[in-house]
Structures are given as structure tokens and as C-alpha cells.
Amino acid sequence: MIDVLLVARTHLVTALRERVTLFWFLIFPVFLLVLLSLIFGQIGQEGEITFTVTLVDFDRGSEGPFAGVIAGVFENLAEPDTAGGDPLFNLIRPDAADDLNAFLDAELVALRRGRRAAVVAIPAGYGRTIERRLFASSEDAEGEVELALYASEGNASSDMAIEVIDQVLAGVDREILTGAGLFDSSESVPHVTARIGSPEGEPRYVDFLLPGIVLMGFFTNGLFGIPGAILFSREQRVLQRYWVTPLSVPRYLAGLSIGHLTLCAFQFALLYLIGRLALGASVTFGGYGPALLLVLAAVTFMAFGFLIASLAKTGNAGMAVANILNMPMMFLSGLFFSVTGLPGVLRVLFYVNPVSYLADGLRASVGVEAGVFPMSLVIGVPLAWIALSSAVTAWRLRWDVGR
Amino acid sequence: MNAFLALVRSETATFVRDKMAVFFTFLFPLIFILIFGFLMGDVDSPSATLGLYGAVTIDEASLRSVIDESGVNRTRSFGSEGELEDAVAGRSVDFGLVWNGRALEFLYHPNRIQENHAFEQLALGIADAFNLRRQGLSPILPIRTVHVGSEASTRWLNQMVPGIIAFSILSSGLFAISGHLTGMKQRKTLDRLIVTPMQPVAFLAAIAVVRLAVVYVSTLLTILISIAVFDLTFSIDWLRLTVLVLCSTLGMMGLGTVIALVVRRPSSAGNVANILAMIMMFLSGIYFPIEFMPPFLRALSRGLPLTYMADAMRFATGVSDMSVVRFWAIALSLLGLAVVLFPILAGYVVRPQRT
Numbered sequence: 001m002i003d004v005l006l007v008a009r010t011h012l013v014t015a016l017r018e019r020v021t022l023f024w025f026l027i028f029p030v031f032l033l034v035l036l037s038l039i040f041g042q043i044g045q046e047g048e049i050t051f052t053v054t055l056v057d058f059d060r061g062s063e064g065p066f067a068g069v070i071a072g073v074f075e076n077l078a079e080p081d082t083a084g085g086d087p088l089f090n091l092i093r094p095d096a097a098d099d100l101n102a103f104l105d106a107e108l109v110a111l112r113r114g115r116r117a118a119v120v121a122i123p124a125g126y127g128r129t130i131e132r133r134l135f136a137s138s139e140d141a142e143g144e145v146e147l148a149l150y151a152s153e154g155n156a157s158s159d160m161a162i163e164v165i166d167q168v169l170a171g172v173d174r175e176i177l178t179g180a181g182l183f184d185s186s187e188s189v190p191h192v193t194a195r196i197g198s199p200e201g202e203p204r205y206v207d208f209l210l211p212g213i214v215l216m217g218f219f220t221n222g223l224f225g226i227p228g229a230i231l232f233s234r235e236q237r238v239l240q241r242y243w244v245t246p247l248s249v250p251r252y253l254a255g256l257s258i259g260h261l262t263l264c265a266f267q268f269a270l271l272y273l274i275g276r277l278a279l280g281a282s283v284t285f286g287g288y289g290p291a292l293l294l295v296l297a298a299v300t301f302m303a304f305g306f307l308i309a310s311l312a313k314t315g316n317a318g319m320a321v322a323n324i325l326n327m328p329m330m331f332l333s334g335l336f337f338s339v340t341g342l343p344g345v346l347r348v349l350f351y352v353n354p355v356s357y358l359a360d361g362l363r364a365s366v367g368v369e370a371g372v373f374p375m376s377l378v379i380g381v382p383l384a385w386i387a388l389s390s391a392v393t394a395w396r397l398r399w400d401v402g403r
Numbered sequence: 404m405n406a407f408l409a410l411v412r413s414e415t416a417t418f419v420r421d422k423m424a425v426f427f428t429f430l431f432p433l434i435f436i437l438i439f440g441f442l443m444g445d446v447d448s449p450s451a452t453l454g455l456y457g458a459v460t461i462d463e464a465s466l467r468s469v470i471d472e473s474g475v476n477r478t479r480s481f482g483s484e485g486e487l488e489d490a491v492a493g494r495s496v497d498f499g500l501v502w503n504g505r506a507l508e509f510l511y512h513p514n515r516i517q518e519n520h521a522f523e524q525l526a527l528g529i530a531d532a533f534n535l536r537r538q539g540l541s542p543i544l545p546i547r548t549v550h551v552g553s554e555a556s557t558r559w560l561n562q563m564v565p566g567i568i569a570f571s572i573l574s575s576g577l578f579a580i581s582g583h584l585t586g587m588k589q590r591k592t593l594d595r596l597i598v599t600p601m602q603p604v605a606f607l608a609a610i611a612v613v614r615l616a617v618v619y620v621s622t623l624l625t626i627l628i629s630i631a632v633f634d635l636t637f638s639i640d641w642l643r644l645t646v647l648v649l650c651s652t653l654g655m656m657g658l659g660t661v662i663a664l665v666v667r668r669p670s671s672a673g674n675v676a677n678i679l680a681m682i683m684m685f686l687s688g689i690y691f692p693i694e695f696m697p698p699f700l701r702a703l704s705r706g707l708p709l710t711y712m713a714d715a716m717r718f719a720t721g722v723s724d725m726s727v728v729r730f731w732a733i734a735l736s737l738l739g740l741a742v743v744l745f746p747i748l749a750g751y752v753v754r755p756q757r758t
Contacts, residue, residue: 174535
């Protein structure tokens with residue numbers, strides 16, 4: 001037993017001493033957890049983002065009940081809601097002496113170059129147009145002007161700013177209609193939102209992400225760590241030296257597996273602590289279900305590592321194979337985002353990918369989601385991969401130096 | 404000249420044999436684009452299917468006409484609320500709407516975190532328009548939305564492809580020095596080469612020529628496949644693209660020199676380059692828009708060469724706009740990096756290996 005534990009300790013210490021391994025197995029998952037939480041945790045919460053928006057009011061100085069209404073709304077939104085808070089818009093406006101047409105042209109260039117999220121141009125006579133549409137007949141559309149909302153499609157910030165401005169203008173629209181006595185808000189039907197099977201509503205992104213990142217850590221650990229340990233040790237004749245000692249292959253394998261699983265436990269503890277303490281995740285992994293699924297995941301990915309080690313001739317080839325498998329398997333499994341609407345071949349890859357089942361099962365077991373796959377598949381598919389990988393490994397993996 | 408050609412031949416063979424280099428230069432961009440293209444290709448205009456259950460017939464015609472005008476791609480009707488809930492849970496519809504005469508209840512799948520925001524925007528539009536329509540009204544504010552960019556800039560995937568090409572150039576340039584050259588130094592191949600009449604400049608030129616050719620082919624291949632598979636539109640300025648590929652590759656080889664000089668063990672230089680490349684990829688606005696990052700990450704992003712390379716590549720491919728002065732400033736800065744660092748690199752080649 002001591003020899004097994006010594007091999008486990010060697011694997012663990014080698015991994016922790018090697019700065020590169022340390023980076024990929026521990027630091028990179030933490031980096032990704034923090035980065036994705038910071039970025040995607042705030043999408044849809046507009047208060048967290050300030051958009052730089054330009055307002056050019058060609059209707060400035062005109063008379064009438066609706067002149068200046070739109071400009072006033074944007075000016076209000078450029079004030080922070082709370083003292084010291086960030087406003088929704090960082091509003092850019094021309095100076096009194098500026099030529100408005102030249103200013104608009106310059107701002108449209110700034111929008112194209114990504115320095116503005118949107119440009120709003122209120123045309124001369126816009127107040128009059130509103131007045132006419134409210135009180136004149138619908139046929140009386142002569143001389144109507146439109147508010148121009150300039151956007152840079154494909155620019156995520158601009159897309160989101162336009163969504164916000166659309167909502168703001170819809171609100172203004174409603175207020176004008178109500179103020180004119182045309183719209184009776186008491187007749188409106190409420191708009192209710194419900195999440196199927198989730199009384200608490202949509203989970204926070206960090207709670208959704210944390211189980212995915214834990215699995216990603218296990219996955220990269222198995223995919224790169226195991227073939228790296230075996231193939232490079234074989235190339236550098238370290239294994240050859242082991243085999244002249246009383247250490248047998250099964251005992252070496254047992255030691256390697258224990259070391260690998262201990263490293264997975266380190267990964268899990270680190271990610272869990274950072275997720276909970278630094279990022280405010282509320283998800284817990286308590287109980288038998290999550291624990292068993294975490295062990296199943298670690299063993300499945302370890303078996304995958306053995307599979308790669310048995311298929312690759314050299315350490316570098318093993319790393320190349322791992323790299324090729326790494327991205328498709330990670331991204332086509334819903335580790336970071338839920339996966340829907342895939343075309344034929346990619347859908348097949350999704351369904352044969354054990355990571356898809358483990359991610360779904362783990363999230364369901366910790367209560368983050370209802371779970372799409374039945375538990376039989378969540379356990380059965382990874383077990384099938386373990387069986388397949390073990391069979392191929394037993395058949396093909398060579399423990400000597402050359403092949 | 405023969406010696407130079409022999410060096411080019413040998414460098415080509417070495418590159419082709421290096422599986423990691425081939426992977427990161429050719430396969431990585433293609434795999435990345437294929438996965439993300441299919442996974443998030445419709446992120447700009449999600450093709451939403453709405454499931455509808457009308458428990459009452461009051462105002463149903465108004466509701467249906469509002470839905471038809473809302474941007475929802477398809478509407479499926481259900482016979483009961485339970486059937487609709489099952490469809491949303493099973494993802495056969497993207498979101499659901501129950502109309503019971505008193506409220507519009509929108510149903511979402513709780514796990515579709517990145518898509519629900521878009522569905523909620525559609526729902527909001529439907530609810531607003533329906534409430535107006537029921538009272539015989541329509542929006543009073545005339546608004547037109549105008550897209551200011553070119554056709555090539557309208558899709559998220561268009562923005563991503565040049566970023567991936569920039570990353571591929573970065574990794575190829577970095578690994579040419581901090582993976583390949585340091586590896587040769589460690590294996591003492593360089594020690595053998597420098598006792599021949601070979602000039603270090605000719606050797607470095609051979610590496611640069613091979614990398615430039617490979618990167619250029621990879622760039623073209625990536626663009627062609629994105630056009631063929633995803634029907635993307637680019638408006639490529641070939642002169643700018645060629646200049647940028649040239650300057651970026653040489654500049655990144657220069658940056659690889661810094662890593663080779665700073666990292667003590669030659670074998671670690673490749674790993675450090677790999678780590679730096681990966682971190683830069685996440686922080687340079689290739690995966691995620693820089694605008695959504697917290698301020699400190701935005702500031703960090705602005706200090707990374709890949710951010711500027713990706714911006715310039717988007718400009719060269721007609722995806723986004725920038726001033727011509729800025730483009731040339733980026734290209735010449737990258738070239739300047741190479742001009743400054745290549746003599747140091749030549750010194751590194753002939754210097755005996757550190758122990």
C-alpha cells in the first residue's frame with residue numbers, strides 16, 4: 001500500500017510543483033470563474049453598465065407641449081439613481097455654439113468606431129409631429145418627422161443600449177398617451193413572468209456557472225494530466241525505472257488515480273471557496289447526490305485521459321489530441337451556457353459527450369436547474385465511457401518506452 | 404541563397420511535424436469558429452418560437468396580430484397550460500404565453516440564462532403593443548432605427564472571426580520563438596547550427612518567412628470557411644490585411660523574444676507563451692465584448708497587444724471602422740516591436756545556452 005501512496009504523492013507533488021500544471025488546473029479555472037461571473041453576471045442588469053449615448057436635439061427651442069419631452073427624459077437618465085451611483089447613460093450633447101449637423105456627423109463616426117453605444121437625433125418639428133399624431137386624424141401625416149435612433153449592429157454594447165432606449169421610449173409613449181387621456185392604464189393587463197419548475201426564478205449566473213467550472217477543472221485535469229503523466233514519463237524512461245522495482249502496473253495505476261482524484265478534490269475546494277466567498281454563489285454541494293456525481297465526473301475524465309494516453313504515441317501527440325478534444329467537448333456540453341438549437345452533427349456530439357450529462361446532472365442535484373436528462377442517462381453515459389476507455393486502455397496502452 | 408532556401412525547407416518541415424503549432428495555427432481557429440458559429444450564430448437575432456395558450460377568446464385576434472408583428476419567428480398553439488409548460492420545459496418552444504383574459508403570463512425555461520434576456524425583450528414588446536391595441540391605439544412616437552456600419556458589421560460572428568484570426572497570428576508568432584526556437588536551444592540544435600557559416604539573421608528570416616506564409620494561408624482559410632459555412636460577408640482591404648498579417652506576425656515574434664529572455668528555462672518559455680496567449684484571448688474582446696467587463700478589466704484589456712490586433716483586423720476585413728491613422732499606428736507599432744527586438748533575438752540565437 002505504501003508504494004501506491006508514494007506514487008499518488010509523487011503525482012500530486014509533481015503537479016503542484018510544476019507551475020504550468022498549477023496554472024491550468026487551478027489558476028485558469030479560477031480565472032474563468034471570476035471573469036465569466038463578472039461579465040455575464042451583469043448582462044441584462046442595465047444598472048450595472050453605463051452606455052455612452054449622444055443626443056442631438058434639432059427641435060431645441062421650438063414651442064409646444066411636447067417640445068423637449070424626449071430630451072428631458074434622456075437628461076434624467078444621465079443622472080445617477082443614487083448618490084455616488086453610476087447613471088444609465090453617459091450623455092454627450094453639443095455645445096450651444098456647435099453646428100448640429102456637423103456634430104451629428106462626427107458622433108456617427110464615433111458610433112461606427114465603437115466610441116458611442118447609440119446616437120439619438122430628435123428632428124426639428126418632432127414635438128409638432130407628436131402633437132399632430134395625438135390630436136389630428138390619422139390621414140393627416142403630412143410633414144411628420146421621425147426620431148432617428150442610430151445603432152451599430154453587431155456591437156453588443158450598441159445592441160443593448162438600443163434595447164434600453166426602446167424601452168425608455170415605449171414608456172414615454174405610454175405617458176404621453178395617458179396624459180392626453182387616450183390611454184387608460186387601469187384597463188391594461190399586467191405582464192407576469194414565471195420560470196417553469198423554478199419557484200425561485202432564474203438562478204444567478206454564478207450559481208449556474210460554478211458546477212460547470214468545477215467540471216471543467218476536472219475535465220482539463222483528466223484530459224491533460226493523465227496522458228501527460230503517462231506519456232512523458234514513458235518518453236523520459238521514468239516508467240522503465242519503475243518497472244525494475246517491485247511496483248506493478250496495477251499498483252502504479254492505483255497510485256496515479258489516487259493522486260489525480262486528490263488533485264480534483266483540491267480543485268473543487270478552491271473553486272467552491274472562491275465561488276462562495278468572493279463571488280457570492282449560494283449553491284451548495286451537500287448530500288450524497290452531488291458528491292457521487294463529482295466522483296463519477298472525476299473518474300470519467302480520468303478514464304478519458306487513459307484513453308488518450310493509449311491512442312497517442314508521444315507526449316506531444318497526446319497533448320495535441322487533448323487540445324483538439326478539449327474545446328468541442330467543453331463548449332458542446334453546456335458547461336458555461338445552456339446549449340440549444342445545434343445542427344445535426346453538433347447535436348450528435350452533444351448527446352455522446354459525457355460532460356453534457358454530468359453538467360446537467362450535477363446542476364440538477366445541487367438544485368440549480370430541473371435537469372433535462374433522466375438520472376439513468378446522467379449515470380449511464382459516463383459509465384459507458386468509463387467502460388469503453390478502460391477496455392481500449394487495457395488493449396492498447398503500452399507501459400514500455402517504445403511502441 | 405541556397406543555404407537560405409535549405410533553412411526555409413527545414414523550418415517548413417519542422418512546422419508541419421509540430422502538431423501543437425499546426426493545431427493552434429490551422430485547426431484552432433476553424434474549430435473555434437465552427438463551434439461558436441453554430442452555438443451562438445443567431446445571437447444577434449434569436450429565432451424565437453413562442454408557445455401560446457389562450458384560455459379565453461377575448462382579444463385573441465389582437466394578441467395574435469401583435470405577436471405576428473413582434474419579431475417572434477413562429478407561434479405554436481397549445482390546448483392547455485400544462486402542455487405549454489411541458490413544451491417550454493422540453494425546449495420545443497423557446498418561451499410561452501398564457502392569456503387568461505386578466506393577465507399575460509410569460510413562461511421561461513430557467514436554465515436558458517443567456518437567451519432569456521432576448522425572449523424577455525420580445526415579451527415586453529408584445530405586452531406593450533397588446534395593451535395599446537386593446538384600446539385601439541398604436542405608438543405615438545415615430546421612430547426609425549438606422550444601422551451606421553457596413554453590411555459586414557451586422558453580425559456578432561463577423562466581429563469574432565477577425566478576433567480569432569488575430570489570436571491565431573499572436574500564438575503562431577509567439578510560439579515561433581518561445582516554443583520552437585527555445586526548444587532548439589534546449590536540444591542544442593542551435594549550438595550546432597551556429598558553428599556552421601549560417602548567419603543568425605538568415606536563420607531568423609527563414610523562421611519568419613515560414614511563419615508568415617503559414618499565418619497568411621491560415622487567415623485566408625479561416626475567412627473562406629466562415630464565408631462558406633456561415634454566409635458571412637467581409638469587405639476585405641487586401642493591402643491592409645497583408646500589411647497587418649506581416650507586422651503582427653513579426654511583432655509577436657518580437658514579443659516571443661521577450662518571453663524567451665525573461666523565462667529562465669527554455670522549455671518553460673513555450674508554456675508561458677501559451678498561458679499569456681490564452682489570458683489575452685479572454686481579455687481582448689474576442690469572446691466577450693470589452694464594454695461588458697468591469698472597469699479594471701477594461702483598463703487591462705487596453706494594455707494588451709491582442710486587443711489592438713483584433714481591432715485592426717476587424718478594420719482590415721471591413722467589419723468595424725477606425726481611423727486610417729490609428730490602423731497604421733497599430734501596424735507600425737507592431738513592426739517597431741519586431742525591429743527593436745529582432746537584433747536582441749539574433750543575439751539570443753548565438754548566445755550559449757544558459758544553465
